Amino acid sequence: MEQQRNPKMAQQQQEQEELDEMQHGPFPVEQLQASGIAALDVKKLKDAGLCTVESVAYTPRKDLLQIKGISEAKVDKIMEAASKLVPLGFTSASQVHAQRLEIIQITSGSSELDKILEGGIETGSITEIYGEFRSGKTQLCHTLCVTCQLPLDQGGGEGKAMYIDAEGTFRPQRLLQIAERFGLNGADVLENVAYARAYNTDHQSRLLLEAASMMVETRFALMIVDSATALYRTDFTGRGELSARQMHLAKFLRSLQKLADEFGVAVVITNQVVAQVDGSAIFAGPQIKPIGGNIMAHASTTRLAVRKGRGEERICKIISSPCLAEAEARFQISPGGVADVKD
Amino acid sequence: MEQLRNQRTVQQQQQQEEELEEMHHGPFPMEQLQELGIASLDVKKLKDAGLCTVESIAYAPRKDLLQIKGISEAKVDKIIEAASKLVPLGFTSASQLHAQRLEIIQITSGSSELDKILEGGIETGSITEIYGEFRSGKTQLCHTLCVTCQLPLDQGGGEGKAMYIDAEGTFRPQRLLQIAERFGLNGADVLENVAYARAYNTDHQSRLLLEAASMMVETRFALMIVDSATALYRTDFTGRGELSARQMHLAKFLRSLQKLADEFGVAVVITNQVVAQVDGSAIFAGPQIKPIGGNIMAHASTTRLALRKGRAEERICKVISSPCLAEAEARFQISPGGVSDVKD
Numbered sequence: 001m002e003q004q005r006n007p008k009m010a011q012q013q014q015e016q017e018e019l020d021e022m023q024h025g026p027f028p029v030e031q032l033q034a035s036g037i038a039a040l041d042v043k044k045l046k047d048a049g050l051c052t053v054e055s056v057a058y059t060p061r062k063d064l065l066q067i068k069g070i071s072e073a074k075v076d077k078i079m080e081a082a083s084k085l086v087p088l089g090f091t092s093a094s095q096v097h098a099q100r101l102e103i104i105q106i107t108s109g110s111s112e113l114d115k116i117l118e119g120g121i122e123t124g125s126i127t128e129i130y131g132e133f134r135s136g137k138t139q140l141c142h143t144l145c146v147t148c149q150l151p152l153d154q155g156g157g158e159g160k161a162m163y164i165d166a167e168g169t170f171r172p173q174r175l176l177q178i179a180e181r182f183g184l185n186g187a188d189v190l191e192n193v194a195y196a197r198a199y200n201t202d203h204q205s206r207l208l209l210e211a212a213s214m215m216v217e218t219r220f221a222l223m224i225v226d227s228a229t230a231l232y233r234t235d236f237t238g239r240g241e242l243s244a245r246q247m248h249l250a251k252f253l254r255s256l257q258k259l260a261d262e263f264g265v266a267v268v269i270t271n272q273v274v275a276q277v278d279g280s281a282i283f284a285g286p287q288i289k290p291i292g293g294n295i296m297a298h299a300s301t302t303r304l305a306v307r308k309g310r311g312e313e314r315i316c317k318i319i320s321s322p323c324l325a326e327a328e329a330r331f332q333i334s335p336g337g338v339a340d341v342k343d
Numbered sequence: 344m345e346q347l348r349n350q351r352t353v354q355q356q357q358q359q360e361e362e363l364e365e366m367h368h369g370p371f372p373m374e375q376l377q378e379l380g381i382a383s384l385d386v387k388k389l390k391d392a393g394l395c396t397v398e399s400i401a402y403a404p405r406k407d408l409l410q411i412k413g414i415s416e417a418k419v420d421k422i423i424e425a426a427s428k429l430v431p432l433g434f435t436s437a438s439q440l441h442a443q444r445l446e447i448i449q450i451t452s453g454s455s456e457l458d459k460i461l462e463g464g465i466e467t468g469s470i471t472e473i474y475g476e477f478r479s480g481k482t483q484l485c486h487t488l489c490v491t492c493q494l495p496l497d498q499g500g501g502e503g504k505a506m507y508i509d510a511e512g513t514f515r516p517q518r519l520l521q522i523a524e525r526f527g528l529n530g531a532d533v534l535e536n537v538a539y540a541r542a543y544n545t546d547h548q549s550r551l552l553l554e555a556a557s558m559m560v561e562t563r564f565a566l567m568i569v570d571s572a573t574a575l576y577r578t579d580f581t582g583r584g585e586l587s588a589r590q591m592h593l594a595k596f597l598r599s600l601q602k603l604a605d606e607f608g609v610a611v612v613i614t615n616q617v618v619a620q621v622d623g624s625a626i627f628a629g630p631q632i633k634p635i636g637g638n639i640m641a642h643a644s645t646t647r648l649a650l651r652k653g654r655a656e657e658r659i660c661k662v663i664s665s666p667c668l669a670e671a672e673a674r675f676q677i678s679p680g681g682v683s684d685v686k687d
Contacts, residue, residue: 058543060579088547089554093489093507093537097516125512242621247581254578257512261543297477298574298616301513320478322513325679326655 026262027053027085028216035081037074044069045078049209051216054262057086106222106266107155109143109178109338110331113316117302118324120147120155123221123266126256128228128300130271130290135306136314136333137270138169141224143337144268145193146178148222154182157266159221160192162214164207166230170195174337181336194220201235201248204228208255215263223259228252228269229292246295253299271296313341370606371397371429372560379425381418388413389422393553395560398606401430450566450610451499453487453522453682454675457660461646462668464491464499467565467610470600470643472572474615474634475650480658480677481614482513484650485568487681488612489537490522492566498526501610503565504536506558508551510574514539518681525680538564545579545592548572552599559607567603572596572613573636590639597643615640657685 029045031053048067050056056064056078064075105119114120121127121144129137145163150156163170172190179189194214198204204225211223229249236245260267276287290296290303297303303320309330317328332341373386375397392411394400400408400422408419449463458464465471465488473481489507494500507514516534523533538558542548548569555567573593580589604611620631634640634647641647647664653674661672676685 058547060544060546062546088540088543089551090506090538090540090558092535093514093516093519093539094531094534096514096539097520097534100516239621250578251581261512261541293619294476294617295577298511298571301511303477322482323515323518 025264026216029053029056031085032056032078032081035084037078037081041070041074041078046213049212051213052262053082053085055212055258057082057088058258058261104152104157104221104264104266105155106144106148106157107150108140108331109147109336110329110340112329112340113331113338114155116316116318116324116327116329121222121266121268122302123157124260124264125301126253126260126267126269126299127302127304128269128271128290128296129304129306130273131306132273132288132308135308136331136338137306138167138226139174139333140306140338141226141268141270142171142174143178144222144224144266145175146182146184146189146337148266149184149189149192150182157221159219159265160194161222161224162194162196162211162220162265164196164198164204164211164223164225166198166204166225166227168197169226170197177335178337181339198231201231201252204231205248205252205255208252208259212259212262215259215265220263220265223256223265223267225256225267225269227272229271229296233272233291246293249292250295250299253295257299269300370560370608373397373400375429376400376422376425379428381422381425385414385418385422390557393556395556396606397426397429399556399602401426401432402602402605448496448501448565448608448610449499450488450492450501451494452484452675453491453680454673454684456673456684457675457682458499460660460662460668460671460673465566465610465612466646467501468604468608469645470597470604470611470613471646471648472613472615472634472640472644473648473650474617476617476632476652479650479652480675480682481650482511482570483518483677484682485570485612485614486515486518487522488566488568488610489519490526490528490533490681492610493528493533493536494526501565503563503609504538505566505568506538506540506555506564506609508540508542508548508555508567508569510542510548510569510571512541513570514541521679522681525683542575545575545596548575549592549596549599552596552603556603556606559603559609564607564609567600567609567611569600569611569613571616573615573640577616577635590637593636594639594643597639601643613644 029042029051032042033039044067045056050059061075061079065072104123105121107114107120129140131137145161148157148159148161152158175189176186179186196207198207232245232249256267259265271290271292273288274291276289305317305319307315309315312332313330314333315328315330318324318326330341332339373390373395376386377383388411389400394403405419405423409416448467449465451458451464473484475481489505492501492503492505496502519533520530523530540551542551576589576593600611603609615634615636617632618635620633649661649663651659653659656676657674658677659672659674662668662670674685675682
């Protein structure tokens with residue numbers, strides 16, 4: 001048995017090496033100094049919210065020109081240095097396929113749900129979960145906060161979680177209960193969740209800048225915004241402010257996508273719904289529609305709709321995904337979070 | 344019967360090979376200019392400026408050529424003269440044009456119903472715009488075309504590689520593998536033949552087209568997909584104040600796409616997002632869905648297709664605008680093997 005254990009330790013060493021490789025993911029912006037950019041300019045980039053070389057490479061030129069203290073010639077030099085480190089050209093689909101096979105997927109806690117998601121919540125893209133009240137959105141978020149900390153071979157993400165709460169529904173005691181189910185140390189689990197309460201839509205967007213600087217320091221696997229749209233409903237009211245609301249929301253979602261691209265975190269946002277009450281609905285009942293319009297619809301890569309079943313049962317349906325088929329899965333909300341239905 | 348079959352296959356193969364060779368001679372590489380007396384140093388300067396074919400020089404206005412560093416006015420005139428000797432720039436008769444158009448390759452969409460209203464499939468050499476709400480099937484159609492463009496000509500394919508510029512992060516190679524299986528193609532080869540790039544902002548999106556042009560000189564591409572052409576514009580440029588800057592940037596981008604279609608004869612397929620028009624008159628009809636990009640987008644795309652969701656896997660495609668296709672609708676289905684006909 002000793003001999004069997006040793007190869008397992010060698011495996012663990014290999015995993016450590018893989019972890020080291022993965023942690024080299026985003027380049028910290030200080031790396032630009034090696035390409036000849038002055039340390040003062042690097043500090044100005046950091047203060048403007050660009051903490052990684054990737055974020056500098058992904059930013060359009062006109063946004064870089066707006067940073068105080070960096071001249072046009074310097075901007076061109078910085079862009080050239082950044083594009084040498086970050087791949088920005090064409091590759092073949094087979095290379096992309098090989099990369100995608102390594103994408104980490106975080107288990108949702110229910111094997112039925114993982115099955116229709118073909119593994120779990122995907123990192124590196126935005127997953128939107130919408131549904132009425134009591135449909136299980138916040139419970140799923142709490143479960144993911146714990147599962148993202150599990151080791152990779154248990155379906156986890158081996159990283160910390162970030163929770164932006166707009167509705168005041170975050171309950172650390174739930175995290176402790178869920179940690180117990182997975183056999184994790186409750187205190188450690190709580191330590192690994194970075195939490196912030198958002199009080200208005202501007203504050204919600206500002207929190208993302210702070211999030212980016214935190215993600216350079218430590219490895220995060222998950223970013224939750226619960227709910228992304230709640231504050232928009234009351235900060236912007238009426239037809240007159242509709243376009244301002246959509247523009248603000250679009251910028252917020254674009255920043256979330258940038259976080260997903262730079263750091264490879266799984267971004268999960270929950271969305272509220274609106275009931276469409278009109279004449280044709282008398283027969284079918286009021287139609288439930290997620291808010292946010294087309295801006296929201298186009299920004300989220302995967303859209304999941306959850307609704308309540310009988311008792312603790314919930315049903316999740318895949319509404320929109322580039323590669324998953326439309327399917328439904330039943331799960332249950334138990335003391336240990338989201339779990340399979342016990343028949 | 345054996346003898347008949349052998350003769351026919353040999354003949355067919357010979358014909359196809361000759362046709363392939365003729366098509367490969369399509370765009371002229373820059374080195375042809377050297378034969379007409381242009382110095383190789385100048386040819387290199389033109390290449391560095393992004394002009395990789397003789398066609399691109401012939402199509403570029405004089406003032407753009409004058410802006411290239413190191414090429415004097417006299418040289419520009421000499422270059423333009425040499426280019427116009429190789430590239431037809433004058434009048435022909437409509438019957439000649441008709442004969443040429445009969446040879447245009449059309450790439451099958453995967454659904455014979457959809458091919459019917461498109462009178463063959465997606466046309467090469469022009470821009471086709473596909474718009475629709477989320478989950479209407481735009482990205483799925485793009486993935487299907489990535490595979491069908493690699494099919495042989497007699498199966499409705501384009502016998503060329505595909506290029507995919509992804510602005511939304513929705514490219515899924517595993518879908519390509521599933522679709523390749525349906526058409527009986529080798530999955531690994533299909534993936535190798537798709538050049539993929541992720542676009543992170545609108546400037547980057549435009550820069551990728553320069554790289555695309557230099558790649559297309561080397562190998563034969565049949566398809567160029569930009570999914571979606573307008574997503575990044577919505578957030579890079581915000582508000583009324585930046586509207587004109589956005590439209591100008593978008594117009595330049597679409598013009599570059601049209602140049603690619605003209606030079607290399609690729610089918611350019613772009614997907615577009617939509618905006619819901621909420622106003623008083625919409626109470627009865629529901630919010631009207633309109634593609635974004637305004638008139639710039641509308642005039643640049645040759646063919647406009649609108650997709651919407653039907654029941655379950657069913658989708659409906661409508662021809663909105665085309666110089667020669669009638670307004671018609673077709674139903675298709677999204678299956679594991681991509682876009683296909685509805686199974687009743």
